[in-house]
Amino acid sequence: MTTTPASTRVPLIAGNWKMNMDHVQGITLLQKLAWTLDDAKHDYRRVEVTVFPPFTDLRGVQTLVHGDDLSIGFGGQDLSDQDAGAYTGDISGQFLAKLGCTYVLVGHSERRTIHGESDELLAAKVKAAFRHGLVPVLCVGEGLEVRQAGTHVEHTLGQLRADLEGLPEDQVRQLVVAYEPVWAIGTGEVAGPEDAQEMSAAIRAELASRYGDDVASAVRVLYGGSVKAANAAAIIGQPDVDGVLVGGASLDAGEFANIVRFESHLTT
Ligand SMILES: O=C[C@H](O)COP(=O)(O)O
Numbered sequence: 212m213t214t215t216p217a218s219t220r221v222p223l224i225a226g227n228w229k230m231n232m233d234h235v236q237g238i239t240l241l242q243k244l245a246w247t248l249d250d251a252k253h254d255y256r257r258v259e260v261t262v263f264p265p266f267t268d269l270r271g272v273q274t275l276v277h278g279d280d281l282s283i284g285f286g287g288q289d290l291s292d293q294d295a296g297a298y299t300g301d302i303s304g305q306f307l308a309k310l311g312c313t314y315v316l317v318g319h320s321e322r323r324t325i326h327g328e329s330d331e332l333l334a335a336k337v338k339a340a341f342r343h344g345l346v347p348v349l350c351v352g353e354g355l356e357v358r359q360a361g362t363h364v365e366h367t368l369g370q371l372r373a374d375l376e377g378l379p380e381d382q383v384r385q386l387v388v389a390y391e392p393v394w395a396i397g398t399g400e401v402a403g404p405e406d407a408q409e410m411s412a413a414i415r416a417e418l419a420s421r422y423g424d425d426v427a428s429a430v431r432v433l434y435g436g437s438v439k440a441a442n443a444a445a446i447i448g449q450p451d452v453d454g455v456l457v458g459g460a461s462l463d464a465g466e467f468a469n470i471v472r473f474e475s476h477l478t479t
Contacts, residue, residue: 223454226461237268243464255282286314292335304343330373395436411451440469
């Protein structure tokens, strides 16, 4: 397989605030993050940074990012598979696009488990994201029982196949996939760098077999699950891992900035 070198894929550090931070707290957090990264002279072209605030924060985040000309991206934590209509409580991809979102999370493990979202629904959500010009960050991964049974790779690739059903190749190549072992989320348990690499390589090989090496080489694969500044460099240092999806640690501007600056930890 003739893959593009990992170095051509710009690492993506994504902070998922989950259901934390009201719109006032969110602005304060983002401002602190921007200041911290500015002080450190962070080069956003080398390492991309994006945050996923709650829906109610997005307008404020957009105003701050555009008003202060920040290089931090932002996206929604979910979207509806529908575009508009009688879907109380749901958010259309069109609304997210209008707010300047670049990305949207699809199939986060908490949507799959707590809200029982099926692969069929998630495949429709992936298509809805592209319909509105949003890049889906498609989350896949196994629970503890699957991991203990040793079928985690097949399980996760099965989710990937089902969620990409019917998606054209030119859209697949724009995707970001986030591997989240559910047993390592918010638990302090971290899959080791080798576990992250094993699954990321399997995801890339699956994409290569279905869409070709060129597409597989373009897709960024992130790892998510109890990532902290202390373990980020080792995880992102793996050849098929192109960044991290950070939950708890993204709520602390200093800690998250240190994750963004993982390269500096490699050289000190
Ligand atoms: O979206 C982020 C992942 O669920 C990981 O969350 P965590 O870093 O709190 O374990």
